[in-house]
Amino acid sequence: MEDIKYIIESLLFVSETPLTIIRIQKVLGQADTKDIHEALTTLAAEYEARKGGFLLREVAGGYQIRSRPEYREWIKRLIQRTPLRLSKAALETLAIIAYKQPAIRSDIEHIRGVDCGGILRMLLERKLIRVLGRKQIPGRPLIYSTTKQFLEVFDLKDLKDLPTPDEIESLGNSFSEIQD
Amino acid sequence: MQEEVYQVKLDNIFEGPMDLLVHLIKKHEVDIYDIPIAMITDQYLKYLQWMESMNIDVAGDFIVMAATLTQIKSKMLLPIHANEDDQEDPRLEIARPLAEYLQMKSAAERLAARDLLGEDIFARSTDRDELLAGRQDEVLKLGLFELIDAFQQILKKISPDDKVRIAADSISVKNRISQLADIFESRESVTFEELFPAGAVKSEVIVTFLAILEMVRLSLVRIVQHVQTGVIRLFYL
Numbered sequence A: 001m002e003d004i005k006y007i008i009e010s011l012l013f014v015s016e017t018p019l020t021i022i023r024i025q026k027v028l029g030q031a032d033t034k035d036i037h038e039a040l041t042t043l044a045a046e047y048e049a050r051k052g053g054f055l056l057r058e059v060a061g062g063y064q065i066r067s068r069p070e071y072r073e074w075i076k077r078l079i080q081r082t083p084l085r086l087s088k089a090a091l092e093t094l095a096i097i098a099y100k101q102p103a104i105r106s107d108i109e110h111i112r113g114v115d116c117g118g119i120l121r122m123l124l125e126r127k128l129i130r131v132l133g134r135k136q137i138p139g140r141p142l143i144y145s146t147t148k149q150f151l152e153v154f155d156l157k158d159l160k161d162l163p164t165p166d167e168i169e170s171l172g173n174s175f176s177e178i179q180d
Numbered sequence B: 001m002q003e004e005v006y007q008v009k010l011d012n013i014f015e016g017p018m019d020l021l022v023h024l025i026k027k028h029e030v031d032i033y034d035i036p037i038a039m040i041t042d043q044y045l046k047y048l049q050w051m052e053s054m055n056i057d058v059a060g061d062f063i064v065m066a067a068t069l070t071q072i073k074s075k076m077l078l079p080i081h082a083n084e085d086d087q088e089d090p091r092l093e094i095a096r097p098l099a100e101y102l103q104m105k106s107a108a109e110r111l112a113a114r115d116l117l118g119e120d121i122f123a124r125s126t127d128r129d130e131l132l133a134g135r136q137d138e139v140l141k142l143g144l145f146e147l148i149d150a151f152q153q154i155l156k157k158i159s160p161d162d163k164v165r166i167a168a169d170s171i172s173v174k175n176r177i178s179q180l181a182d183i184f185e186s187r188e189s190v191t192f193e194e195l196f197p198a199g200a201v202k203s204e205v206i207v208t209f210l211a212i213l214e215m216v217r218l219s220l221v222r223i224v225q226h227v228q229t230g231v232i233r234l235f236y237l
Helices: A002-014 A021-028 A033-050 A070-076 A089-098 A106-113 A117-125 A148-153 A166-177 B002-006 B019-027 B039-051 B061-079 B093-110 B125-137 B144-156 B173-187 B202-215
Strands: A054-059 A061-069 A129-134 A142-146 B139-141 B190-193 B219-227 B230-237
Touching: A002 A021, A002 A033, A002 A061, A002 B019, A033 A054, A054 B061, A054 B230, A061 A070, A070 A142, A089 A106, A089 A142, A089 B093, A106 A117, A106 B093, A117 A129, A166 B002, B019 B039, B019 B061, B019 B093, B039 B061, B061 B093, B144 B230, B173 B190, B173 B202, B173 B230, B202 B219
Parallel strands: none
Antiparallel strands: A054 A061, A129 A142, B139 B219, B190 B230, B219 B230
16 A cells, blocks of 8 residues: 555645544545554654654644754744744743643632733734633633644644643652651 | 842742742752741742832732741641641642642643744744735724724614514524634634624624624634725634
8 A cells, every 4th residue: 555655645745734534534535544544654654764854743633744843943044933932921821721721710820829811812812722611600710721723833642642740740749648 | 148138130020929939949949848938938028028129019919928828837836736637737738839830830841842833843834825915915903993883884784674573582692602603613704794694683783793792802703804895804713
């Protein structure tokens, strides 16, 4: 099945958004998801072996050809886009939403100990978070969660792919020690 | 001690009480589960004084934290009776949120260290085309008054003969929002006029308008107007 591999490669080459296996399957008409997956894995391995200018990443539930991080400076010379640049406060807020979602504003402010209104608005504008709805408690606060865009920007397969904050384990342990 | 306090740089103003507490704990390299509460409380209050003396508005949050610390400190002074050994360390009241905050801080650092799209790693993107298209297709961010004008145009279109009153199922703003959200989910952008079908009843039109306003307030949609055609479009965010 050499054919399918190159067909998929061509699709990945042209696509501007991450392609899901389902999407690829629809395009191919009849193909086993197992074969598609296999082809994708082979392609990723080939790119890895070649160590060229790009690689295949699994992001936001799909696959996308992306440039290698090593060449960031060159690409920045080519496209002058204003970088994402999130402040420390914004990153903290985003991290809390990512790990605790669905989260309401008071959850976030409880952890950070400061007002987060402005930051939330900014994150909403950048489409890194979205409003899921309102929580049925007094004040009916908005519920926030992260978006697909968030996964794409942070190069994450899905939410399970979020890095584990290193303290979780050790904190948990010292916690139980104290409780004992 | 006083000298130490003055060493703080101005660009290092703490964002909140937790930030300040983390700073103090890191500075003295103490275990968050074994905080020397008297010393930390003391230092914390000194910082507050210093901030006040520098005319920095100390927000209420800082004072709440000061009160919490002082309360823990006083609890620590109380003798612990033998039969109350199941009572937890009063410092946990502050250690728990601190642990959580530190954990989230580390999570934020980890996120920032990833290969960020548009920063470290790039994908084929439509941005450039959008930029080019943007030049011909300039859009304005729309103010509330333009929106109200547009709404009045729509109200005018409602035929005055439409006077038959039937107790129709009136739709709530909330339901209308979810209907609109469904439309946006499938379309991404809709023109303002499309949202008001020609034969609509006045109350329905008003509910729709209120729903749009509410969605704008919640940052669910963005409204722009085309410079040349004047067409108002709503984009789902």
